[in-house]
Amino acid sequence: MAEEVKDWRPFVYGGVASITAEFGTFPIDTTKTRLQVQGQKIDQTFTQLRYRGMTDAFVKISKEEGLRALYSGIWPAVLRQATYGTIKFGTYYTLKKLANERGLLTNEDGSERVWSNIMCAAAAGAISSAIANPTDVLKVRMQVHGRGHHQGLIGCFNEIYKYEGVRGLWRGVGPTAQRAVVIASVELPVYDFCKLQLMNAFGDHVANHFISSFIASLGSAIASTPIDVIRTRLMNQRHVSMTMNGLATAAATPKLYSGSLDCAVQTIRNEGPLALYKGFIPTWVRMGPWNIIFFITYEQLKKY
DSSP states (O other), rough: HHHHTTTHHHHHHHHHHHHHHHHHHHHHHHHHHHHHHOTTOOGGGGGGGOSSHHHHHHHHHHHHHOOGGGGGHHHHHHHHIIHHHHHHHHHHHHHHHHHHTHHHOTTTSSSHHHHHHHHHHHHHHHHHHHHHHHHHHHHHHHHHHTTTTTTTHHHHHHHHHHHHHHHHHHTTTHHHHHHHHHHHHHHHHHHHHHHHHHHHHHHHHHHHHHHHHHHHHHHHHHHHHHHHHHHHHHHHHOOOOOEEEEEOOTOOOOOOOOHHHHHHHHHHHOOGGGGGGHHHHHHHHHHHHHHHHHHHHHHHHHTO
16 A cells, blocks of 8 residues: 555656746746747737847836736646646656566666656656646746736636637647657656766765756757747637627637648748747746756655
8 A cells, every 4th residue: 555655656746846846937937938929920919029038028027017927827837737747757757667667777787778768758748748738828828918818817718718619728739749758858868867877976965956957957948949939839829710790709810820830830931940949048047947946846855
């Protein structure tokens, strides 16, 4: 019975650590989202370049909309981490345990196989992101429009469901899953590898967790930012064809991108290849502290 309870610990610890990290870094995520949607030449709503960078976005949002606007979308983000974070990290460490029991995780010298780690991480990332996609859509919509556009989490959910249906809640699920696979495949194995390599120098202590998580965050930021830009733009676009009393609803807008590849092609064609790295600095600046807070919290929880 004790062993069965212990198996649930990675899920619980992963969820708690993810929520803690989310609260600590969410304003940076809001600036990243605003930077990613601006400058779209085919979307008249977001053609204007309102922000010159992360710091400028942070200052302008705070000044024009208030500090609370930096936390627009925090509750769907917390809900996302309660599902995505719990499933992702719990599944990853559970799969690693199963792989180890079947002799698939470690080499003869005791070192962990890179491909085995990546497979476990990729599976965990894809499963968890697909399940949590509706919370991601809610978060993006609330971050982009700030305070006053939606009446909170429930109002945003009702608007999407009313005008776009269930499919609207899973908008961008393809690039979301792709991004999660890339991040998990880089972030988790790199963290475990660095932690193992630094064990002799620092031991299983906070200094080791800090350095390992920082290195892992850089790798995942470089690998995932292009997919994140595409995902954000797909999630933010509306596609409403319904009418009420013979008139198009106020929410009716054209469908700008037909999918991930179309969004990538149009973004590069209209804005240049570097547009896929819009928001890279806040992505890395957020991923660094996020991973540091998460892994240190997670490692401390493991002691209990």
